[in-house]
Amino acid sequence: MALKTFARACEQIIKGVDTTLSKISHSQVEVMINMMLWARFRRILVIGVGRSGLIGRAFAMRLMHLDFDVYVMGETITPAIGKGDLIVAISGSGTTKLAVTAAAIGKEVGAKIIAITSHPNSDLGKIADHVVQIRGRTKIAKERDYFLRQLTGVHEPLAPLGTIFELSTMVFFDSLIAELIQRLGKSEGELRRKHATIE
Amino acid sequence: MALKTFARACEQIIKGVDTTLSKISHSQVEVMINMMLWARFRRILVIGVGRSGLIGRAFAMRLMHLDFDVYVMGETITPAIGKGDLIVAISGSGTTKLAVTAAAIGKEVGAKIIAITSHPNSDLGKIADHVVQIRGRTKIAKERDYFLRQLTGVHEPLAPLGTIFELSTMVFFDSLIAELIQRLGKSEGELRRKHATIE
Amino acid sequence: MALKTFARACEQIIKGVDTTLSKISHSQVEVMINMMLWARFRRILVIGVGRSGLIGRAFAMRLMHLDFDVYVMGETITPAIGKGDLIVAISGSGTTKLAVTAAAIGKEVGAKIIAITSHPNSDLGKIADHVVQIRGRTKIAKERDYFLRQLTGVHEPLAPLGTIFELSTMVFFDSLIAELIQRLGKSEGELRRKHATIE
Amino acid sequence: MALKTFARACEQIIKGVDTTLSKISHSQVEVMINMMLWARFRRILVIGVGRSGLIGRAFAMRLMHLDFDVYVMGETITPAIGKGDLIVAISGSGTTKLAVTAAAIGKEVGAKIIAITSHPNSDLGKIADHVVQIRGRTKIAKERDYFLRQLTGVHEPLAPLGTIFELSTMVFFDSLIAELIQRLGKSEGELRRKHATIE
Numbered sequence: 001m002a003l004k005t006f007a008r009a010c011e012q013i014i015k016g017v018d019t020t021l022s023k024i025s026h027s028q029v030e031v032m033i034n035m036m037l038w039a040r041f042r043r044i045l046v047i048g049v050g051r052s053g054l055i056g057r058a059f060a061m062r063l064m065h066l067d068f069d070v071y072v073m074g075e076t077i078t079p080a081i082g083k084g085d086l087i088v089a090i091s092g093s094g095t096t097k098l099a100v101t102a103a104a105i106g107k108e109v110g111a112k113i114i115a116i117t118s119h120p121n122s123d124l125g126k127i128a129d130h131v132v133q134i135r136g137r138t139k140i141a142k143e144r145d146y147f148l149r150q151l152t153g154v155h156e157p158l159a160p161l162g163t164i165f166e167l168s169t170m171v172f173f174d175s176l177i178a179e180l181i182q183r184l185g186k187s188e189g190e191l192r193r194k195h196a197t198i199e
Numbered sequence: 200m201a202l203k204t205f206a207r208a209c210e211q212i213i214k215g216v217d218t219t220l221s222k223i224s225h226s227q228v229e230v231m232i233n234m235m236l237w238a239r240f241r242r243i244l245v246i247g248v249g250r251s252g253l254i255g256r257a258f259a260m261r262l263m264h265l266d267f268d269v270y271v272m273g274e275t276i277t278p279a280i281g282k283g284d285l286i287v288a289i290s291g292s293g294t295t296k297l298a299v300t301a302a303a304i305g306k307e308v309g310a311k312i313i314a315i316t317s318h319p320n321s322d323l324g325k326i327a328d329h330v331v332q333i334r335g336r337t338k339i340a341k342e343r344d345y346f347l348r349q350l351t352g353v354h355e356p357l358a359p360l361g362t363i364f365e366l367s368t369m370v371f372f373d374s375l376i377a378e379l380i381q382r383l384g385k386s387e388g389e390l391r392r393k394h395a396t397i398e
Numbered sequence: 399m400a401l402k403t404f405a406r407a408c409e410q411i412i413k414g415v416d417t418t419l420s421k422i423s424h425s426q427v428e429v430m431i432n433m434m435l436w437a438r439f440r441r442i443l444v445i446g447v448g449r450s451g452l453i454g455r456a457f458a459m460r461l462m463h464l465d466f467d468v469y470v471m472g473e474t475i476t477p478a479i480g481k482g483d484l485i486v487a488i489s490g491s492g493t494t495k496l497a498v499t500a501a502a503i504g505k506e507v508g509a510k511i512i513a514i515t516s517h518p519n520s521d522l523g524k525i526a527d528h529v530v531q532i533r534g535r536t537k538i539a540k541e542r543d544y545f546l547r548q549l550t551g552v553h554e555p556l557a558p559l560g561t562i563f564e565l566s567t568m569v570f571f572d573s574l575i576a577e578l579i580q581r582l583g584k585s586e587g588e589l590r591r592k593h594a595t596i597e
Numbered sequence: 598m599a600l601k602t603f604a605r606a607c608e609q610i611i612k613g614v615d616t617t618l619s620k621i622s623h624s625q626v627e628v629m630i631n632m633m634l635w636a637r638f639r640r641i642l643v644i645g646v647g648r649s650g651l652i653g654r655a656f657a658m659r660l661m662h663l664d665f666d667v668y669v670m671g672e673t674i675t676p677a678i679g680k681g682d683l684i685v686a687i688s689g690s691g692t693t694k695l696a697v698t699a700a701a702i703g704k705e706v707g708a709k710i711i712a713i714t715s716h717p718n719s720d721l722g723k724i725a726d727h728v729v730q731i732r733g734r735t736k737i738a739k740e741r742d743y744f745l746r747q748l749t750g751v752h753e754p755l756a757p758l759g760t761i762f763e764l765s766t767m768v769f770f771d772s773l774i775a776e777l778i779q780r781l782g783k784s785e786g787e788l789r790r791k792h793a794t795i796e
Contacts, residue, residue, distance in 0.1 A: 003225050003232075009377035010220050013370050014213065021209050026202050033202075045795070049398035049472075051260060054253045057673040058365070061250060064674045072673045073795060074447075074472050076654040077661045080794045096398050101499045105795045163373050166257070170369065171212050174362050178208035197677045198642070198670060198702045199248035199295050244596070248671075256474040263475045272596060273646075273671050275455040275470045276462045279595045300698045304596045396478045397443070397471060397503045401623050401630075407775035408618050411768050412611065419607050424600050431600075447796035449658060452651045456763070459648060494796050561771050564655070568767065569610050572760050576606035597646035597693050 013167060020136045020168040021175075028132045032114055033179060035130060036068075039086035044070040045078065045111070047102045048090035051166045056090045059173040065194045066180060073102055083110030091115070092136065092165035094122020103127050116172075118165055134172060136165030212366060219335045219367040220374075227331045231313055232378060234329060235267075238285035243269040244277065244310070246301045247289035250365045255289045258372040264393045265379060272301055282309030290314070291335065291364035293321020302326050315371075317364055333371060335364030411565060418534045418566040419573075426530045430512055431577060433528060434466075437484035442468040443476065443509070445500045446488035449564045454488045457571040463592045464578060471500055481508030489513070490534065490563035492520020501525050514570075516563055532570060534563030610764060617733045617765040618772075625729045629711055630776060632727060633665075636683035641667040642675065642708070644699045645687035648763045653687045656770040662791045663777060670699055680707030688712070689733065689762035691719020700724050713769075715762055731769060733762030 036044070044063060048056035056072065063070040071078040081087065087106040091099045094117040103113050107127055115128035118135050125131050235243070243262060247255035255271065262269040270277040280286065286305040290298045293316040302312050306326055314327035317334050324330050434442070442461060446454035454470065461468040469476040479485065485504040489497045492515040501511050502525055513526035516533050523529050633641070641660060645653035653669065660667040668675040678684065684703040688696045691714040700710050704724055712725035715732050722728050 002229055003378060005381040006228060006374045006378040007225075009374035010370060013373060014217050014220070017370075018213050021213070026206075029205060030201055047795075050395060051257050053472075054257050058250050058253050060673050064676055070674060074451075075672045075674070076657050076669045077667060077672070077674075078793050078795075079661055079791050082794065097499060097503055098398050098496055101495060102795050105495055109794050167366070167369060167373070170366060171209060171216075174212060174366070175205045175208035179202060179205040182204040194676050196249060196675050197679065197706050198644075198675075198699050199297050246596075252671075259474050263477055269475060271474045273650075274473045274475070275458050276468060276473070276475075277594050277596075278462060278592050281595065296698060296702055297695055300694060301596050304694055308595050393477050395476050396480065396507050397445075397476075397500050400627055401776060403779040404626060404772050404776040405623075407772035408768060411771060412615050412618070415768075416611050419611070424604075427603060428599055448793060449655050452655050456648050456651050496796050565764070565767060565771070568764060569607060569614075572610060572764070573603050573606035577600060577603040580602040594647060597695050 013163060016136065016164040017168045017171055020134060020164055021171060023135055024172065025133065028130070029176070031130055032132050033176065033183070035086060035112060035114060036176075036180065037183065039112075040068060042069070043079070043081055043085040044068055045073060045081050045085065045087045045106065046070065046090075047073045047087055047099050047106075049096045049099050051162060052090040052092060052096070052099070052169070055166050055170045055173065056088070058170060059088070059177075062174070062177045066177070066184065067194070081106055081109060081111050085111040087111045087113045089113060089115050089124055089128070090117070090169060091122075091124050092118050092134075092162045094119040094124040096124070100124050100127065116169055132172075134165060134168050136162070136168050212362060215335065215363040216367045216370055219333060219363055220370060222334055223371065224332065227329070228375070230329050231331050232375065232382070234285060234311060234313060235375075235379065236382065238311075239267060241268070242278070242280055242284040243267055244272060244280050244284065244286045244305065245269065245289070246272045246286055246298050246305075248295045248298050250361060251289040251291060251295070251298070251368070254365050254369045254372065255287070257369060258287070258376075261373070261376045265376070265383065266393070280305055280308060280310050284310040286310050286312045288312060288314050288323055288327070289316070289368060290321075290323050291317050291333075291361045293318040293323040295323070299323050299326065315368055331371075333364060333367050335361070335367050411561060414534065414562040415566045415569055418532060418562055419569060421533055422570065423531065426528070427574070429528050430530050431574065431581070433484060433510060433512060434574075434578065435581065437510075438466060440467070441477070441479055441483040442466055443471060443479050443483065443485045443504065444468065444488075445471045445485055445497050445504075447494045447497050449560060450488040450490060450494070450497070450567070453564050453568045453571065454486070456568060457486070457575075460572070460575045464575070464582065465592070479504055479507060479509050483509040485509050485511045487511060487513050487522055487526070488515070488567060489520075489522050490516050490532075490560045492517040492522040494522070498522050498525065514567055530570075532563060532566050534560070534566050610760060613733065613761040614765045614768055617731060617761055618768060620732055621769065622730065625727070626773070628727050629729050630773065630780070632683060632709060632711060633773075633777065634780065636709075637665060639666070640676070640678055640682040641665055642670060642678050642682065642684045642703065643667065643687075644670045644684055644696050644703075646693045646696050648759060649687040649689060649693070649696070649766070652763050652767045652770065653685070655767060656685070656774075659771070659774045663774070663781065664791070678703055678706060678708050682708040684708050684710045686710060686712050686721055686725070687714070687766060688719075688721050689715050689731075689759045691716040691721040693721070697721050697724065713766055729769075731762060731765050733759070733765050 046056040046060045060070045089103045100123045113128040115124045115131045120131045245255040245259045288302045299322045312327040314323045314330045319330045444454040444458045487501045498521045511526040513522045513529045518529045643653040643657045657667045686700045697720045710725040712721045712728045717728045
């Protein structure tokens with residue numbers, strides 16, 4: 001009987017992530033990839049708050065290994081972003097105020113915005129030039145959550161708050177990296193060479 | 200044919216994570232839960248470098264929502280750790296030098312160490328009072344990687360470097376949180392109340 | 399002749415900081431101390447972006463050593479802030495958008511705001527319940543900068559951007575800590591005991 | 598009588614910083630500047646823990662504004678450091694274990710090390726290729742502290758722990774930036790253009 005909740009949570013999370021990933025629109029992904037390939041000789045800024053910010057950083061690390069000129073909002077050496085640069089903003093609800101404010105400033109200075117969110121019609125979704133919708137339960141009001149569950153068919157009472165969104169986004173990003181590696185013709189050996197030496 | 204690599208990577212990552220999770224020893228998890236429940240009235244310090252550090256922070260956030268007195272190595276308000284406190288150290292290879300050094304200092308001052316690693320016989324594993332082994336390809340030498348793949352049965356050429364370890368560890372932590380919530384009798388409503396207001 | 403610029407910059411910065419500190423209103427400081435002593439049994443959240451954020455973190459570390467329940471915006475374990483909690487927001491210009499947005503959210507949920515800024519009439523200054531004005535050149539438009547220099551009597555062409563504000567604020571905070579230690583009757587030995595063990 | 602401690606602390610800190618700066622060896626600074634100018638087309642990694650780490654980040658921000666390819670240990674996009682790269686490691690006591698470990702790894706892979714420390718004969722000082730000694734009270738044992746005070750002539754009972762070292766180092770770095778700007782012929786306008794847009 002021990003660890004029943006643990007075991008069921010594992011199962012539900014993986015199933016939830018699997019379902020969520022299967023619903024990602026490939027045409028949305030294709031547009032994002034093209035925007036990122038365009039941005040190879042520009043700066044990319046990753047924006048996210050809380051756990052979404054951590055997922056964004058994990059993505060930024062991989063992009064750095066692929067030689068993208070990538071930065072993370074809030075870190076020390078993040079330079080000016082301007083016209084033609086690319087912002088990848090992550091927010092499950094699409095309403096996280098600091099992320100929305102940051103994306104709006106980025107838009108004002110001429111950067112292109114990709115939003116990764118469950119809610120294309122949210123504030124963040126509306127600001128964005130392009131949205132990749134990743135379903136999954138997010139930190140919005142209970143009623144809307146309930147609605148969302150009906151829409152997505154994902155029931156995950158054991159996955160608290162934004163878990164499914166965050167994990168699905170992380171798998172999404174890592175798969176995107178695999179696609180980018182293939183398109184850019186990078187080998188894993190090259191990745192390894194760029195990996196931080198001091199840790 | 201577009202996004203073939205992307206689609207296969209998604210599939211392989213999820214399968215890899217699923218396989219990895221199914222191989223986690225429940226008795227190792229049970230011991231970890233008991234150590235964490237003991238540590239409820241002590242400090243918990245999460246140690247990790249690179250992507251393992253990001254996964255550790257995502258775990259720490261949830262523990263904070265559950266009212267654990269938890270800190271992250273390298274952040275601003277991390278206080279002194281001492282006798283009876285608990286360290287959760289994450290390193291796929293178990294050899295990440297800064298993580299091992301930090302864990303060793305923690306051990307010296309009397310803290311208990313839980314290592315989350317693919318390699319129980321690594322430096323980190325040997326220092327630890329308890330190991331939860333999470334398989335998955337890690338940043339070790341190619342030959343050993345190959346070996347590991349044979350042992351785990353996980354083949355993930357599209358999942359670069361430590362991806363499977365990191366994602367599996369994140370699902371593991373979120374499932375552990377579900378189990379802790381159930382054992383502590385916390386409702387999701389309480390979690391929500393503690394969630395950072397300003398973001 | 400070598401290091402002429404270096405030597406003059408040292409001199410000008412120290413003189414600039416000295417002048418700036420001498421112009422801080424002691425009654426503004428007294429109010430801030432009282433607000434902080436009130437906040438001893440509440441949460442304190444430190445908000446700042448860029449170099450102001452780093453100064454804020456250095457302050458937060460000391461407050462943590464003094465047993466304040468203090469957090470830094472953007473770090474992992476920052477919990478919900480609410481009614482009766484205290485926010486210390488740092489922005490030389492008082493217009494840093496993310497800091498202003500964060501302070502505004504904090505105000506909405508009922509926290510008290512102390513602004514540390516050169517510009518009491520800025521957006522941040524207007525939101526704040528209390529302002530401690532620390533002069534010094536800030537990142538505002540050139541013309542206003544020029545004006546500011548006339549007002550403050552501080553000429554520091556060798557101190558780029560917000561240097562004088564940031565350094566003055568750091569000395570201000572460290573002096574505030576000395577005053578708090580004295581009022582709370584803490585000895586330096588106690589500080590040392592709380593100092594992070596693992597570094 | 599109010600704020601007597603505050604006022605005296607301000608005064609003592611500024612006097613302490615002034616004295617400390619006046620004792621910095623200009624030939625040590627000159628060597629550091631030359632090493633940094635050499636490193637302009639290489640990577641620079643800034644290493645520091647606790648408040649020294651914050652000071653290091655403030656320095657890294659300015660270096661980034663000056664177009665140096667600079668990174669901070671522990672942040673997301675820090676890449677591999679190797680032969681010919683430069684490490685600037687900051688530790689008042691020179692014994693901070695994680696900083697020493699990190700510098701040692703850097704040395705192993707062929708990077709040059711500059712140590713900023715009060716103690717040239719410390720572990721960090723011994724590893725370093727070059728030391729800039731910045732006196733000031735540091736977090737070492739009381740007796741040695743006492744000794745140090747005799748040597749430096751700096752008495753700062755109101756400046757807790759490493760305050761004088763940290764503030765002096767910050768003024769030192771900002772003055773170094775002024776010198777670098779002058780040598781590289783950068784105008785402040787260029788700095789401003791590189792300043793982070795989104796904050």
